[in-house]
Amino acid sequence: MILVKNAKIYTMAGDVIEKGSILLEEGKIKEIGMDIVAPFDAEVIDAEGKLVFPGMIDAHCHLGMWEDAIGFEGSDGNEMTDPITPHLRAIDAINPMDRTFKEAYEGGITTVSTGPGSANVVGGQFASIKTYGKRIDEMVVQEPSAMKVAFGENPKRVYNDKKRMPMTRMATAALLRDTLMKAKEYYNKKQEAKDDKSKAPALDMKMEAMMDVLEGKIPLKAHAHRADDIFTSIRIAKEFGVKITLEHCTEGHLIADYIANEGLPAVVGPTFGDRSKFELINKTFDTPRMLWEAGVKIAIMTDHPVIPVQNLPLCAALSAKAGLPEEEALKAITIYPAEILGIEDKVGSIEVGKDADIVIWDGHPFDIQSSVVCTIIDGSVVYKKY
Structure with a gap:
């Protein structure tokens, strides 16, 4: 006590x-x-x-997935051999012994949502975890907490180098639709098998992993920087009636009224740092303020290790400097990410x-x-x- x-x-x-x-x-x-x-x-x-x-909350990072001060041996966030990998689980890769966990809780960050990167169209399952512990199973707040999907440059770049699909934005969207269609068919067969076991589909780990998405238990966590990619992610989510959160949302300020009308939350960042690729050309700390002004619920992220997770308060402070009210900036790293992640009954x-x-x-x-x-x-x- x-x-x-x-x-x-x-x-x-x-x-x-x-x-x-x-x-x-x-x-x-x-x-x-x-x-x-x-x-x-x-x-x-x-x-x-x-x-x-x-305790502060980072709603989108890769803590423990890319270990600190190490190369390939500690790089476990992107399985770049198959663009569709929904059955991958973050908890099987997170290393809580990595020193960045200590830096997180020493910096006031007590909960994070961490998971696969954005190399694949469907990357796998995120987990919401506490930042203190030795065994990941004892640190989990919610798992799975979301299904990572990615739009824009990253899947294109990874698979263009391999000369395989997706090499275009069309193909990224098509692969995601194909996965959701197959998952829906698999789900329907499972429902029919409740009355007639002979109709049960052959076990498919990829499709099993998508069941929580189709049942609305977890959202698609949609990596999308550019406005057109944001709209594509929304279009597909609406086609299949699944939940979605907008991750990065770098050009969200350009379409803030549209996002507000859709009633979707945005997890914004990593805004601190350089514009390392074309789809970041409009990156600005004005984005959180403009989304908030439009009525969008926002959380601010680090995308660790892009920005070290302990700098989450700094990212919020810079958003406040750009005009986001101080209280809203604080909420964007506490209660709002908890609500977006669906863990507000526990933390935030x-x-x-x-x-x-x-x-x-x-x-x-x-x-x-x-x-x-x-x-x-x-x-x-x-x-x-x-």
Whole structure:
């Protein structure tokens, strides 16, 4: 049991509590208030003069999939031998022992959605995980959390080099449609087999992996930078009646009203860095603000290792500098990514009953000189600066 007291608490649920306290018990937030009395056996953390936030969330990264300071041996994010690999699972590649996990929680990042890269049209299954632990099975918040699909330059480039489909945007769309059609047929046969087992289809791991998508349990996590690719991803999702989240959404500001009308969320980034390819030509920190102004729910991502995950607050701060209101920028790395990922009942805000993921800062997270002084994940102190 832990009592954090005398803190300025940003709950990200609508309240900022001056001189507040939070009682944590059995990995959950038990009580929030002004004058909580510490039980005799509680560890007491006096956060006088400090700011407390919920653990921050990166809704799109590849943490543990490309290991730090290593080449091919630690590169496990793209299986570039088949453009359709829905049966690949991030949890089979993530290495929690990689030092970037430590950098994540020391930087206040307590939950991430991590998974395959964008080499393939269908890359495989993402997982939402906590950033502290040794065994990935014990770190999972939700798995699978999404099915990665990719549009634009990346699949074209990878398979053009192999002289095989897809070498065009048409082929990328066609391969995804073909996969969804086959999955739908497989699903229908499975439904028929409930009454007549003789109609059961032959087991197909790829199609089995797509069942959660067809049943609406998880969305397509659609890598799309350019406006036309964003529209293609939306078109296909609507054709098959499946959920979708727009990932990167680099040119989202150019079509913000369309995205808002579709009622879709956008996970924006990585905006910090160079324009390394043509489809990033319109990259700007104005994108989060303009999407928000249009009424789009946004989360801000690092795409780690493109931007090291601990710099997530910096990315939000630069979005605020470009005009996104400070509170919205904070929500874009806390409660909004939790809602987009469908894990808002567990993380993203400081509320009774949620996971006890608490971060204590010595200043505002958007101040470059501020530091995390304590990180608590699932009710356990995993980092103390002093």
